[in-house]
Amino acid sequence: MKRMGLFGLMGMAAVMLLSFPVAALAAEDVSTEADEPAVTDSSSGMVYEAEDALCIGNVHTDTSAEGFEGTGYVTGFSEEGDACTFTISVDTDGFYDLNFVSASMGGYKENYVIVDGENLGTVAIEEESFSDSVMKRAYLSAGAHEVTYSEYWGWVVLDRLEVTPSEALDTSIYDVSATLVNENATDNAKRLMSYLADNYGSSILSGQYSENGQYGKEFTVVYRETGKYPAILGLDFIEYSPSRAENGSTSNATEYAIQFWENGGIVTFCWHWNAPSKYLTSEWYNGFYVEGTNIDLAAIMNGEDEEGYQLLLEDIAAIAEQLLILQDAGVPVLWRPLHEASGGWFWWGASGAEAYKQLYILLYEQLTDVYGLNNLIWVWNGQDADWYPGDEYVDIIGEDIYPGERVYTSQVDTYLQAVNYTSPAKMVVLSENGCVFDPELAVRDGAMWGFWCTWGGEFVAKSMAIYAYNDTYTESEMLVKAYESDVVITLDELPDLTTYTIRD
Numbered sequence: 131m132k133r134m135g136l137f138g139l140m141g142m143a144a145v146m147l148l149s150f151p152v153a154a155l156a157a158e159d160v161s162t163e164a165d166e167p168a169v170t171d172s173s174s175g176m177v178y179e180a181e182d183a184l185c186i187g188n189v190h191t192d193t194s195a196e197g198f199e200g201t202g203y204v205t206g207f208s209e210e211g212d213a214c215t216f217t218i219s220v221d222t223d224g225f226y227d228l229n230f231v232s233a234s235m236g237g238y239k240e241n242y243v244i245v246d247g248e249n250l251g252t253v254a255i256e257e258e259s260f261s262d263s264v265m266k267r268a269y270l271s272a273g274a275h276e277v278t279y280s281e282y283w284g285w286v287v288l289d290r291l292e293v294t295p296s297e298a299l300d301t302s303i304y305d306v307s308a309t310l311v312n313e314n315a316t317d318n319a320k321r322l323m324s325y326l327a328d329n330y331g332s333s334i335l336s337g338q339y340s341e342n343g344q345y346g347k348e349f350t351v352v353y354r355e356t357g358k359y360p361a362i363l364g365l366d367f368i369e370y371s372p373s374r375a376e377n378g379s380t381s382n383a384t385e386y387a388i389q390f391w392e393n394g395g396i397v398t399f400c401w402h403w404n405a406p407s408k409y410l411t412s413e414w415y416n417g418f419y420v421e422g423t424n425i426d427l428a429a430i431m432n433g434e435d436e437e438g439y440q441l442l443l444e445d446i447a448a449i450a451e452q453l454l455i456l457q458d459a460g461v462p463v464l465w466r467p468l469h470e471a472s473g474g475w476f477w478w479g480a481s482g483a484e485a486y487k488q489l490y491i492l493l494y495e496q497l498t499d500v501y502g503l504n505n506l507i508w509v510w511n512g513q514d515a516d517w518y519p520g521d522e523y524v525d526i527i528g529e530d531i532y533p534g535e536r537v538y539t540s541q542v543d544t545y546l547q548a549v550n551y552t553s554p555a556k557m558v559v560l561s562e563n564g565c566v567f568d569p570e571l572a573v574r575d576g577a578m579w580g581f582w583c584t585w586g587g588e589f590v591a592k593s594m595a596i597y598a599y600n601d602t603y604t605e606s607e608m609l610v611k612a613y614e615s616d617v618v619i620t621l622d623e624l625p626d627l628t629t630y631t632i633r634d
């Protein structure tokens with residue numbers, strides 16, 4: 131689960147960095163006509179200057195930084211509602227790359243792209259001189275469209291929008307290997323991966339987090355709303371963390387996983403790893419957030435905190451015990467540890483990519499080599515190429531996306547970004563989401579996520595004792611459409627995964 135409130139803090143941090151270098155760029159030779167400055171035809175596509183676009187809120191034109199094209203650029207993206215809207219036009223229906231040539235005012239920033247009122251997700255910029263920031267494969271019908279660049283983290287300057295036809299999608303990205311990285315993987319793990327690989331590119335498995343299992347709140351409301359159960363049950367080892375168990379936490383997640391597997395389903399686990407008690411600085415139950423701990427992962431992984439290293443091994447042992455119960459019961463697990471690391475809100479991501487990768491590999495080696503866990507399909511969820519631990523530790527790549535409320539776009543840009551973390555491409559899944567995307571748009575865009583797995587609580591259920599569907603994030607009609615879609619696989623459509631043919 132991603133904690134969205136933190137993005138506000140990142141914006142605040144950027145306030146300190148108002149002076150920024152924008153180096154002169156080698157400007158392309160773009161011809162302009164004096165009377166019609168809003169749009170320019172270049173060899174690569176159409177160019178629309180931000181200073182000629184409709185800007186609202188705090189957004190205004192400036193010329194003090196170097197490297198812009200046209201007559202200026204816009205600045206002032208500092209609070210919700212600050213936006214710049216381009217009216218563009220394309221000749222033919224199809225996919226277009228939207229390049230928001232921009233510069234950061236200090237570090238990595240993400241801002242929203244909205245086309246004709248539909249939020250397509252975010253584009254990122256880290257460079258502090260005007261650089262490309264591309265939203266890939268936006269579908270546009272022939273004619274005029276409104277493309278809005280809107281404040282999310284803010285703290286960028288925007289020079290222009292370049293619109294170019296997208297390259298054809300390389301469908302070989304769906305031909306993923308079914309061979310697991312652990313050569314001692316159990317037959318049931320191999321069967322599950324074979325099934326996922328066989329279906330990848332043509333269908334999408336439905337998934338839902340539900341902390342009380344198949345008969346828990348979230349599964350129940352989805353079933354009542356759609357008449358179907360999700361194919362995948364998402365669970366969390368959080369309450370097995372020793373520093374929570376010490377405070378009285380208990381969990382039946384392992385038993386719920388076995389039950390769902392025996393009912394023909396697939397299980398995935400994350401682990402909100404509550405840091406060892408020694409490192410907790412506020413309420414013990416916040417011990418997975420950076421702000422609830424003072425753990426220095428880099429020091430531990432560098433050998434400067436040997437006690438800390440031993441404490442982490444003890445925590446790993448506690449989770450291994452649960453995974454061994456699942457292995458003994460024949461349950462393969464889509465295992466997604468150390469999630470959303472690059473976001474920096476969880477302690478395992480707070481010491482940077484190197485320490486995180488060392489911990490990820492330690493965890494892999496402990497569970498695989500020391501505990502002999504061969505029922506795991508390793509879902510890496512670091513969400514940044516620099517945090518990728520290596521092909522030998524990753525079976526599947528997961529992205530977590532919370533685009534807001536009732537946003538049904540396929541998130542194809544993030545999908546393709548994840549596809550390109552490594553080559554040849556691994557399977558890419560939407561390991562957590564708020565809204566459920568429209569499967570029709572996923573097919574159209576080629577964003578064939580192997581599965582989705584909606585987070586629990588408010589994302590589907592109202593917070594009351596009586597189980598009721600909460601349509602704040604996904605309207606009932608869209609949920610039904612998704613669960614009834616021909617390309618979406620629900621629990622009743624899964625084959626017998628204990629006899630499924632293992633792919634060579």
Ligand code: CA
Nearest residue numbers: 199200202289
């Ligand atoms: Ca400009």
